[in-house]
Each structure stands twice: as C-alpha cells, then as structure tokens.
Amino acid sequence: MGRYNVNGMATTLDPDDRRQAKTTERRLLAYLHPHRRTIIAGLFCSAGVAALTTAINVGIKLTVDAMTDAQVTQLNLVCLVVVGVFIIKGLLAYGQTYFLSLAAQHVATRLRQEIYNHLQSLSLSFYNKRRTGSIMSTITGDLPVIQNATMTIRDIVAAPLQIVASFSLLFYTSWRLTLVAVFVVPLMGYTISRIGKRIRKISDLVQLRLADISAIAEETLAGIRIIKSFATENHEIQRFSTENEQTLDAVIKGVRQSARLRPIIEFLGAFGIALVIFLAGNEVIRNAQLEHMGLPRESNMTLGGLGMFVVVLQTLARAVGDLGSINTTRQQALAAAQRIFNEVLDQRSEVQERPDAVAMPRLHGRVRFENVGFRYGDGPAVLEGIDFDVEPGEVVALVGHSGAGKSTLVDLIPRFYDVTQGRILIDGIDVRDVRLDTLRRQIGIVPQETWLFAGALRDNIAYGRRDASDAEIERAAYSANAYFIDGMPDRFDTVVGERGVRLSGGERQRIAIARAILMDPRLLILDEATSSLDASSEALVQEALEKLMKGRTTIVIAHRLSTILGADRILVLDHGRIVESGTHAGLLAENGLYAHLYARQFRPDQVG
Numbered sequence: 001m002g003r004y005n006v007n008g009m010a011t012t013l014d015p016d017d018r019r020q021a022k023t024t025e026r027r028l029l030a031y032l033h034p035h036r037r038t039i040i041a042g043l044f045c046s047a048g049v050a051a052l053t054t055a056i057n058v059g060i061k062l063t064v065d066a067m068t069d070a071q072v073t074q075l076n077l078v079c080l081v082v083v084g085v086f087i088i089k090g091l092l093a094y095g096q097t098y099f100l101s102l103a104a105q106h107v108a109t110r111l112r113q114e115i116y117n118h119l120q121s122l123s124l125s126f127y128n129k130r131r132t133g134s135i136m137s138t139i140t141g142d143l144p145v146i147q148n149a150t151m152t153i154r155d156i157v158a159a160p161l162q163i164v165a166s167f168s169l170l171f172y173t174s175w176r177l178t179l180v181a182v183f184v185v186p187l188m189g190y191t192i193s194r195i196g197k198r199i200r201k202i203s204d205l206v207q208l209r210l211a212d213i214s215a216i217a218e219e220t221l222a223g224i225r226i227i228k229s230f231a232t233e234n235h236e237i238q239r240f241s242t243e244n245e246q247t248l249d250a251v252i253k254g255v256r257q258s259a260r261l262r263p264i265i266e267f268l269g270a271f272g273i274a275l276v277i278f279l280a281g282n283e284v285i286r287n288a289q290l291e292h293m294g295l296p297r298e299s300n301m302t303l304g305g306l307g308m309f310v311v312v313l314q315t316l317a318r319a320v321g322d323l324g325s326i327n328t329t330r331q332q333a334l335a336a337a338q339r340i341f342n343e344v345l346d347q348r349s350e351v352q353e354r355p356d357a358v359a360m361p362r363l364h365g366r367v368r369f370e371n372v373g374f375r376y377g378d379g380p381a382v383l384e385g386i387d388f389d390v391e392p393g394e395v396v397a398l399v400g401h402s403g404a405g406k407s408t409l410v411d412l413i414p415r416f417y418d419v420t421q422g423r424i425l426i427d428g429i430d431v432r433d434v435r436l437d438t439l440r441r442q443i444g445i446v447p448q449e450t451w452l453f454a455g456a457l458r459d460n461i462a463y464g465r466r467d468a469s470d471a472e473i474e475r476a477a478y479s480a481n482a483y484f485i486d487g488m489p490d491r492f493d494t495v496v497g498e499r500g501v502r503l504s505g506g507e508r509q510r511i512a513i514a515r516a517i518l519m520d521p522r523l524l525i526l527d528e529a530t531s532s533l534d535a536s537s538e539a540l541v542q543e544a545l546e547k548l549m550k551g552r553t554t555i556v557i558a559h560r561l562s563t564i565l566g567a568d569r570i571l572v573l574d575h576g577r578i579v580e581s582g583t584h585a586g587l588l589a590e591n592g593l594y595a596h597l598y599a600r601q602f603r604p605d606q607v608g
Helices: 015-068 072-121 124-128 132-151 153-173 175-222 224-229 233-292 303-345 406-411 436-440 457-461 470-479 483-487 505-519 535-549 584-590 593-602
Strands: 367-375 381-390 395-400 421-426 443-446 523-527 553-557 569-574 577-582
Touching (some): 015 153, 015 303, 072 132, 072 153, 072 303, 153 303, 175 303, 381 406, 381 577, 395 406, 406 553, 457 470, 470 505, 470 535, 505 535, 569 593, 584 593
Parallel strands (some): 395 553, 395 569, 523 553
Antiparallel strands (some): 367 381, 569 577
C-alpha cells in the first residue's frame, strides 16, 4: 500500500498500486471502445468549444482596441462576429454534452448488466461471505462514480487544447510576459498530482463506508418485524448513526482535499495574473506617454491586448483547474472500478460447469452418495464419509441436531456447493458431469422459509416454468390446497407484496408447493415446511406435500419427527456423519440418538 502521513492520508502509491491502477484504467477504456464514434463526436464538439473560446478572447482585444481608436465600423463587425461565434459555441456545447452523456449512459448500463449477470452466476458461497447491502452499494454507489467520470472525457481534449491555444495566443501577444506569467504552471501540476492521489484513497474509504451503511439499512428493513418485536429501534438507530458519522468523517476528508485543489490553483493563477497586470499595465502606460510625446512605442502592447492577455490567463488557469478536476474524478473512478472488478466481476464461482458437460436426461430419481465429504473453504469438515442410496420413489428423512449437516447435505445434490471428497450420482451420472440448468430444473425444492417475489400470485407459482398456461398454474395451485386464492379480489393476479408479506406463512408454503408441482420433478428436496405453522395451516400444507411426494424420490429434512414417521428410511446425522439408518420403529428399538431425539420431542419428562 502507499505511505500515509499522520492524518492517515496517502502520500505516494507503491508500484503494485500503480500497476493495478493502470490495469483498471485499461479495463475501463475497453468499455468505451464500442462507443468510440459517439465519443469522438463529443470530443470534436469539445474541441470546437475550446477553439471558439479562444476566438472570443481575440474578439475582446479587437473590441477594446476598436473603442480606443474610435473605429465604429470595426466595432460593429466585431460585435456581429462575436454573436455568431457564441451561437456556434452553444450548438457545439449541446453536442458535447449530448454525445458524451450518451456514451456514459451506455457504459453504465453495460457495466450494471454485467454485474447483475455475474452475480447470478456466482455460487452460494460468494453470498455467504458478503452482506447484501455491500453488494448493492457496488451497483448504486460505485457505478455512478464511473458514469460521472465518463462525462469528464470532454475535458481530456478540451482542457489540453485550451491550454495550447491559450499559450499560443499569449506568446503571440507578448512572449516576455508569457514567460513571467506561466512560471506557476509546474506548481499547479505538482499540486494536482499530489492531492489527486490522496483523493483516490479517501474515495475508496468513502465507498466502503457507504457499503456498510447500505448493508445495515438492508438488514434492518428486512428484519423490521424482529426489531419492533424486541423494541430495539434505539439500538439500531445508534448502530446506524455510528456508521453514518464515520462515513461523514470520511466524506469530509475527501471534501477537504477536493475543496483545497481549485483555490490553490486559482491563487497561483491569480498571482500570475496580478504580476502580468502590473508589468503589462506599466507597459501600456509607458506606450501612451511615448505616443503623447510623439515618440515611437516600445512594444505592441495595447489596452485591448492587456485585456485579452488577462482573460486568456484566466482561461488558462481554468483549463489547468479542469485538468485537476479530471485527475480527481479519475482517481475516484479508479477506486470505484477496482471495487467493482475485485469484489464482483473478478470473483469466480466455486461451482464451475465443465466444458464437456452434457444435458441431464429425464430423471428416474435414483440418488447415490459415495464417500462424500464437504467443508466450507478452509474450515473444518462439515460432512465426512457420507454413503447411502435412495431408490426411485423412496422417501428418505434426514434427522439430527442443529448443525449436524442436514441442510449442507441436500445443498450438494443440486450443486449449490461441490463436494470436496467423493461424488454424488443421480441415475448413475455424476452431477458434476451435467449442465447445471438441466440438473436443477428437474429437482423440486420446497424450503422451510418460502421466498416470494413482489409480483402476482400467478407469476410466483410459474417462477420455475415461465411458459406454463393459466390452466396449468391453477391446477398446480389447487393441488397444493391453495384455494385461498379464490377468495382474493384479483385471484391469481393478486400482488403479494415484497417477500409475500400479504400472505400468511401457510399460504406462502402452499405457493411454494404449487411451484414444485408445476415443475413436475422426479426428485424432491423438502426442508420441512410445517415446523412454524398453526394446526389448521399445517394440516393443509401436509396434505399438499403428500400429494407432491407421491411417486417421487423425496429427501426430507425433518425438524419435527412427527412429520416423517411414515418415511421409508430415516438417516440420523451427528457431527457430519451418518450414525444411524432405518425405519422409525427400528431406530426406536435401537435406543440410540434417534430414540433420544424422539423422546425429547414427545416424552421430555423421560429425558435425563
């Protein structure tokens, strides 16, 4: 990393930082390449604006000299030309804004789409390590920074062109005065470079703070019911306030650095201008005195020339200041782009589809685990030595203490994660040898907590089969005992609200079952959907599940043992291993872990 001073400001960038910045810049430029014609058109307009600004400065000299010499005809002509120049300049200014804004919007849209597409391709392990708010901040916070930087491209051409044109005009007017005035330019360049590096570091910190704020806001809004249930509003307000104040501190540091830049540049420019006015003013006065005495002038400096010289110096100072703004915006954009690339686009899914992967044939439903082991990253083993078979149409229940590995085990079947040892076969085919979409579309999953999207009931039921007809959707709903839909004002077109907030828990579960029925899978994974329902809702959901399970291979995660008494086989997990296997009656007779779990639920007074 760069070195820091006592205020925590970066003072230099080490070679690794510079290399990364150059790499990031090249990647950003690649996004501009498809829009090069639009950008060139915008830059052409920017060049025109810069050239006409110089022409207007010349017009100032001609106007003042015409008035001084009482040349009415020349004055009228100059005024007409200036009006025409301003009209053309206005049209070119419109063109530069339009074309460059168009390019900026296209770049932002493409980046936004790439981020979203890539997020969809990443495995669950990526999301397990990150907060949703931090990911959202990348889209809503970092992208606008890059979009704003694209708009400053106009200054990349306009500012240097303005500087060259201004220098040329100054030298033409008085090369001696020009040398006196521009000695401050190296000081300006040094200031721009030094402050720009600090701004980049601070910008990175600000965006990280904003990501934390987004994460806290997302968490609290998602858990608002819990917050109100425990009356912890003040705690959450304090937590947000602390993060907000830290963000403010970081922003103020950035503002302080940005605010310092232009005044310093303008002060240096003003110093040069004051020096020019002093020297050139004395020169004009001296020439006037000589003319009054009938003597020849010592130089070509006129009152109009002095006025133009001062205005051109101001134009030059603004152009140099614009270069400083470009550098500031560039540093901010590089910091934002590095976060986008490093934290999202350069992340690789831990579940990769093989190049020679084939389509999964229509399932029969035979599942085999062969010496399966799994761990999250470099953590301890979560599953070890898992061996079992499930025959087509068989119902197998997974039982065990919380943290025994039940959910992880079923997550391996649709390849939400990949095994770290052994293999999983479906109908004799290793799940890693088939395309993910063809595998997952044949596995029906009913989770314990159903996620519904903020759309119509019809769209939520058909989420896994967008081509389903209205008749198929309705049959699936009624098969899932979702008759409550008929009592809603808009029936299947009823909007359920964010996460299905307008439905009860039992109603949401029946919608999830309807989804699975509509997919008609041969393999089902059920994370017991009745554990948090009232008796009436539980009966309806249980009946719907029994319809869904009929004739299908089903693996059930059991939280309440009463729901899996009729399972063909029960596997008992403990610390990531299968320690017991059998029917309900057989496992009770063994008087092992299953019998202990059963006793805790049904005969707690007998558990020691």
